[in-house]
Each structure stands twice: as structure tokens, then as C-alpha cells.
Amino acid sequence: MAEPTTEEMILSLSPVKLHKLPHLTDYLSRLPTHTNPLQHNPFYHPSDGFYITPSDVILRQIVYDLAASGAASAHPASAYHRAGPRRHILFEPSSIRAAIVTCGGLCPGMNTVVRELVLGLWDLYGVRQIFGIKAGYRGFYSMDPIPLNPKLVDHWHKNGGTVLETSRGGFHLQNIVDAIQHRGYNQVYIIGGDGTMRGAVEIFHEICKRKLHIAVTGIPKTVDNDVGIIDRSFGFQTAVEMAQQAISAAHVEAESAVNGIGLVKLMGRSTGHIALHATLSSRDVDCCLIPETEFYLEGKGGLFEFLEQRLRENGHAVLVVAEGAGQDIIPRNEAQKQERDESGNPVFLDVGQWLKSELKNWWSRDHPSELFTVKYIDPTYMIRAVPANATDNLYCTLLAHSAIHGVMAGYTGFVPGPVNGNYAYIPVEEVAKAKNEVNTRDHQWAWVRSVTNQPDFMRT
Numbered sequence: 001m002a003e004p005t006t007e008e009m010i011l012s013l014s015p016v017k018l019h020k021l022p023h024l025t026d027y028l029s030r031l032p033t034h035t036n037p038l039q040h041n042p043f044y045h046p047s048d049g050f051y052i053t054p055s056d057v058i059l060r061q062i063v064y065d066l067a068a069s070g071a072a073s074a075h076p077a078s079a080y081h082r083a084g085p086r087r088h089i090l091f092e093p094s095s096i097r098a099a100i101v102t103c104g105g106l107c108p109g110m111n112t113v114v115r116e117l118v119l120g121l122w123d124l125y126g127v128r129q130i131f132g133i134k135a136g137y138r139g140f141y142s143m144d145p146i147p148l149n150p151k152l153v154d155h156w157h158k159n160g161g162t163v164l165e166t167s168r169g170g171f172h173l174q175n176i177v178d179a180i181q182h183r184g185y186n187q188v189y190i191i192g193g194d195g196t197m198r199g200a201v202e203i204f205h206e207i208c209k210r211k212l213h214i215a216v217t218g219i220p221k222t223v224d225n226d227v228g229i230i231d232r233s234f235g236f237q238t239a240v241e242m243a244q245q246a247i248s249a250a251h252v253e254a255e256s257a258v259n260g261i262g263l264v265k266l267m268g269r270s271t272g273h274i275a276l277h278a279t280l281s282s283r284d285v286d287c288c289l290i291p292e293t294e295f296y297l298e299g300k301g302g303l304f305e306f307l308e309q310r311l312r313e314n315g316h317a318v319l320v321v322a323e324g325a326g327q328d329i330i331p332r333n334e335a336q337k338q339e340r341d342e343s344g345n346p347v348f349l350d351v352g353q354w355l356k357s358e359l360k361n362w363w364s365r366d367h368p369s370e371l372f373t374v375k376y377i378d379p380t381y382m383i384r385a386v387p388a389n390a391t392d393n394l395y396c397t398l399l400a401h402s403a404i405h406g407v408m409a410g411y412t413g414f415v416p417g418p419v420n421g422n423y424a425y426i427p428v429e430e431v432a433k434a435k436n437e438v439n440t441r442d443h444q445w446a447w448v449r450s451v452t453n454q455p456d457f458m459r460t
């Protein structure tokens, strides 16, 4: 173990609880350090404060109730290490062999992250051996890697999807770590969602167990925005923007019919962030249904009663439903209950199709002589299979650079990400456990309800 630095001594005396970040020196001693090549880069003139030190931290929580100060002092503020370049690095650039992999479902910005990793490694740190792993985790042990360079990836950010390709399943820990070792990779950049991060934790532990000079970082990717701790995940804003087109179309269709309902299903396996944000930004939505809240159809306070009222008042209504909403009330057989995708995620029934049919049955039963139309729009893959917008592209670049700086400094088993607007390094174990669900008791959900005036679906 290395001697504690001055900053580490300061930290140990600070009232702020710093989340310990794994470092290669935790299990490897006498690793030589090197001056950061940015020091001699003709395009950089590192000024005071350019390099981040171990005592630079980002507070996890920034909202406090001062009246509850007693409680706050009983639970001291916690913080993460701040992301950014370090003065000394633990890799000699010519000896670096970096591997980059994309796993799980698509998300706008995946190609941008890969491109920026390649350019950042190449231009900032002089790395020349960079490899793309094809088709997710299985690619480590079953396919040849693709050598990457700035020229090859130059245009990648303009395209949706992932040029490296992705897949679900295929996680075989020993095969993956054997392949990493065999190929001589010493930096591993893993881009993926919650499942991928759980895999990254296992890879990190196995590498520590084998005491290898290999740093691993997880770069959080999820269109659903279901990864916890970080402010939001890249591609999420692009997806919300794309969802507007579907909601607008549903609104036009509904408005142009007699008793017209526009129904839009949006992604969100277990969290309703896309549906919630799309609803708030559209303002055309009458009701938003998400997995975090239950709803029911018939009777007082139910969906049908509410929609009938809206149709009587406005002649039309727009309903947005997240794919994971209502899964517990859709009838399903035993086989459907057991169905899983290759990664082990439950396979959902189509809540949109189900709602459409229930709505039609309801209206023809209760109002057989009145016209009624449901137009169901399912833009599922259209909102994620697109290039990232400007904000997400910028975000992807900052994430990629943060990941590189952290790995170069010898941190491992970590995730870079924005926490309260500043980039931090978070232990991947924490990220893999933290889930970002919509808190239906906080102001954001109250805001949705005040915009839609939809029922709370609490039976009285």
C-alpha cells in the first residue's frame, strides 16, 4: 500500500464522508508513476488547479432542511472524488492496450462515447493500441477485436446505434477475464446499463482477485434513465425529444376524430422517466401511466371515468403509457409469466395493445351508439435508434474524457458521471446497486399530476 498523501491525510480529518474509490495500488504495490503527458502537450498549458487532487470532491447531496440540522450532523455529508486529469498517471502510454465494449439495448450517444474514448486516448494520452470488442460481453471471448483509430471513428457520432454492435446475455466471467488477460488489455471501458454494470462489478472483482494491472471502468448507458446516483444517463434527453413527435401525432389524430384517444407507448421497463419527461415537455398529454404507480380501469376514480370526462369536455384525450406500466393487471398465462430475455430481464406484454383493446371494449359496451377512435402509436425503437442530440453529444464527450482520466490515474471499478452537475467518480458497486425510480411522492410527479390533472388511482 502506498503512503497516504497530504490530501488523503486532509480527507481523513474532514467531516465529509468520502466514498472510497478502488485503485490499482489497493492490491498492486510499487507501481511506477508517470507525469501526465498533458503536461508536455503543446495544446495544453496546465494552469494551477488544472489537475484534480484526491481532496477535490463532489457532494452527493446538496439539498438540506436546515430545520433538521441535528439530523444532518448525525449523518455527515457524503462525497465522491471529482473527475478530471491527475498530475501523475499509472500507465506508460506506449504500453497501454485499451478495450472498449458496448452492451445491452441501444441508446443515443453510444457511438459518440466510443469515438470520444478513441480520440481522447489517442490525442490526450498518446495511446495507439485501442480495440473495439464486438457484440457486447460475448465478443471478448468469441470474436476478434477491431483495431480503432481516430480516422476510423471520425464520423461515428453522426449515427445512431453502436458500430461495435451489442447484445444481451453471453456473460461468462472466466471466459471474459481470460480473454482480457490473453489479449493483453490493461484498460477496459464497458459501456452499458444496470445489467452491464453488474457484470462490470464481477469483472472488476475477478481482476482484483487475479491481481492484474488492469483498470476497469463502467460508462453508464440507459435510455430508460434507470441508473442511480448520476443526474441522468446519456441519450435520455434525445429519447424524450424524439417522443414528442409521437405525442404530437397522437394529439393530432385524437383531435381530428370524434371522441378520439391518442395512445402512445414509450420505453421504460421498470421506470417511467421517459414517459414523465415527455409528458411534462409536451403539455398535450391528459394522462401519464408509469410503472411506479398503479392504476385501474373501471369504477370511481378509474381511467375510464377520467377519460370519459375528458372526452366530454375536450372531445379528445392523449394517453402516454410507459412499457412497464400496468404489467401486474394485464392477464397472462404461465409461460408469459416466466418469459425472460437473454440477459434474464422479464419480457413484458404490450401494455399499449392491451389498453387499446380495453378502451374499445369499454366504449362499445357503455356508449354503443357514439363514435369513438383509439389511435395507438408505438415509437419504441424510433426514440432510441437515433444519433444523440447536441446536449447528449457533449455529455458523452465529457463522460468519455472523465473515464480516461480516471483510468489513467489508476482508479478502477468506478463509473464516471454527473452528480449535481459536476463530474464525479463513483464506485461501480454502488452504481450497480442503485436504481433510479420515479419518486411518486416528490415534486416532479406532483408536477405531472398538476399538468394533467389525472387521478391518483387510489381507491377510496
Ligand SMILES: Nc1ncnc2c1ncn2[C@@H]1O[C@H](COP(=O)(O)OP(=O)(O)OP(=O)(O)O)[C@@H](O)[C@H]1O
Binding pocket: 103, 104, 105, 106, 136, 137, 138, 167, 168, 169, 170, 171, 192, 193, 194, 195, 196, 197, 198, 199, 200, 202, 221, 222, 223, 224, 342, 343, 345
Ligand atoms: N447480474 C449480472 N451479472 C453479470 N452480467 C450481467 C448481469 N445482468 C446482466 N448482465 C449482462 O450484462 C449485459 C447487458 O445486460 P442487459 O441486457 O440487462 O442490459 P443493460 O446493461 O441493463 O442495458 P439496458 O437495460 O439499458 O438495455 C448482458 O450481456 C448480460 O448478460
Ligand SMILES: O=P(O)(O)OC[C@H]1O[C@](O)(CO)[C@@H](O)[C@@H]1O
Binding pocket: 105, 106, 193, 222, 223, 224, 267, 268, 269, 323, 341, 384
Ligand atoms: O428489444 P430490446 O433490444 O431487448 O430492448 C428493449 C428494452 O431496452 C430498453 O430500451 C432499455 O432497457 C428498454 O426500455 C426496453 O424494454
Ligand SMILES: [Mg+2]
Binding pocket: 104, 193, 194, 195
Ligand atoms: Mg437494464
